[in-house]
Amino acid sequence: MGTRISGTGAALGKRIVSNEEFVSLCSKNDEKTSLAREFADKVKAENKETSAEWIRVQTGIEQRVWIDTWHTRQDGLEGPGITMDQWEKDPSSGINTSDLAAEAALSAISDAGLQPEDIDCSIWASLTADHHFPGLGNFAFDKAGLKAGIPAISIMQQCSGFVYGAVMAHSFIKSGMYKRVLVVGAEIQSVWQDLTTRGRGAAPIFGDGASAIVFTAADDNSDILSYTLGSNGNTKPLNVYIHNSACGETWGRDDADYAYTHPFMQGNKVFKHAVKGTVSSIKEILADAGLAIEDVNWFLPHQANHNINVFAASYFGSEVESRKDELPILKDDRWLSNIQKYGNLSAASIPLLIHENIKNKKIKRGDLCVMTAYGAGFNWGALLFRY
Numbered sequence: 001m002g003t004r005i006s007g008t009g010a011a012l013g014k015r016i017v018s019n020e021e022f023v024s025l026c027s028k029n030d031e032k033t034s035l036a037r038e039f040a041d042k043v044k045a046e047n048k049e050t051s052a053e054w055i056r057v058q059t060g061i062e063q064r065v066w067i068d069t070w071h072t073r074q075d076g077l078e079g080p081g082i083t084m085d086q087w088e089k090d091p092s093s094g095i096n097t098s099d100l101a102a103e104a105a106l107s108a109i110s111d112a113g114l115q116p117e118d119i120d121c122s123i124w125a126s127l128t129a130d131h132h133f134p135g136l137g138n139f140a141f142d143k144a145g146l147k148a149g150i151p152a153i154s155i156m157q158q159c160s161g162f163v164y165g166a167v168m169a170h171s172f173i174k175s176g177m178y179k180r181v182l183v184v185g186a187e188i189q190s191v192w193q194d195l196t197t198r199g200r201g202a203a204p205i206f207g208d209g210a211s212a213i214v215f216t217a218a219d220d221n222s223d224i225l226s227y228t229l230g231s232n233g234n235t236k237p238l239n240v241y242i243h244n245s246a247c248g249e250t251w252g253r254d255d256a257d258y259a260y261t262h263p264f265m266q267g268n269k270v271f272k273h274a275v276k277g278t279v280s281s282i283k284e285i286l287a288d289a290g291l292a293i294e295d296v297n298w299f300l301p302h303q304a305n306h307n308i309n310v311f312a313a314s315y316f317g318s319e320v321e322s323r324k325d326e327l328p329i330l331k332d333d334r335w336l337s338n339i340q341k342y343g344n345l346s347a348a349s350i351p352l353l354i355h356e357n358i359k360n361k362k363i364k365r366g367d368l369c370v371m372t373a374y375g376a377g378f379n380w381g382a383l384l385f386r387y
Helices: 019-030 034-045 052-059 084-089 097-111 136-143 158-175 255-261 267-289 306-315 346-359
Strands: 002-012 015-018 063-066 070-072 078-080 121-125 152-155 180-188 208-218 223-231 298-301 368-375 379-386
Touching (some): 002 346, 002 379, 019 052, 019 078, 097 136, 097 208, 121 158, 136 180, 158 180, 223 267, 267 306, 298 346, 346 368
Parallel strands (some): 121 152, 298 368
Antiparallel strands (some): 015 063, 180 208, 368 379
């Protein structure tokens, strides 16, 4: 008995924020905070100004999707989310991660030809749950109309969360414990970014969205053929202390609280770890399945940075056109990408990539596909499946 992808779905932030709009927003916010203004002046003097093109070349991102709630704080900073006062009175008045998660879940369930009550088990991956606890699954469960009594397993493996969830679903199905498992990746990351020039190391990267896949037991050719998961304690290069998914007050707190309200990243270290981890994970799962890189029809890498995936693909012999001071072009069409449209959706990234490329008929039944992700923690995973 195999594990089959039977349905996919997605729910995305409704506000499309171009690089130009992002830079303009940060410039406005710079004027409200002295340290951000000092940072902006410093990089300008060094001829390293943040621009729409700088973001595109560094990341491959041309725009990102954010939730469409918007407000101006008392100190004048602008951004997505609701005020702290509003959140304390009624957290549901803002758009929460569970709202997007439930919408994506219902879409995937319907696509699988099922009803919510048909799901045996649910797994919810997110680093931006509505609250620290209970987990995202407990908040999204009722919104998706799932049957009372089934498991709602909430996991926090950051960008590799969906790969972890897919492996768990496969294990449950293979053991005979469950036959229809819903796996959801969902994030709202815009509300806790530092939306000033000082935050340019992380803030331009992230977006808001959710995507879901229903895995079912199958007796056809579909299956998960091999996988690998891993973690270590290397937390320093990428870290964040976040509060909740609806409130946009967190990123505007006093400078003294900066480390507790904003993600921060040592970009070069993260980049090197991610390339190395992506390559080694793919090599491991292909060796385990007795297959070669040429046997794979589609690569579905986490959408963190276009350049990370280009470096990984080039290691395996894919042709890359490198251009000075420009974004490299990956000539191997098997490596799928959508980061330019959505930004980094963390746990929602890979299932959205799968969803889109099934719907546009690139991925067809019988195709061999690799999903791979590397994220904060560090946590990583890769999975080889036949669709």
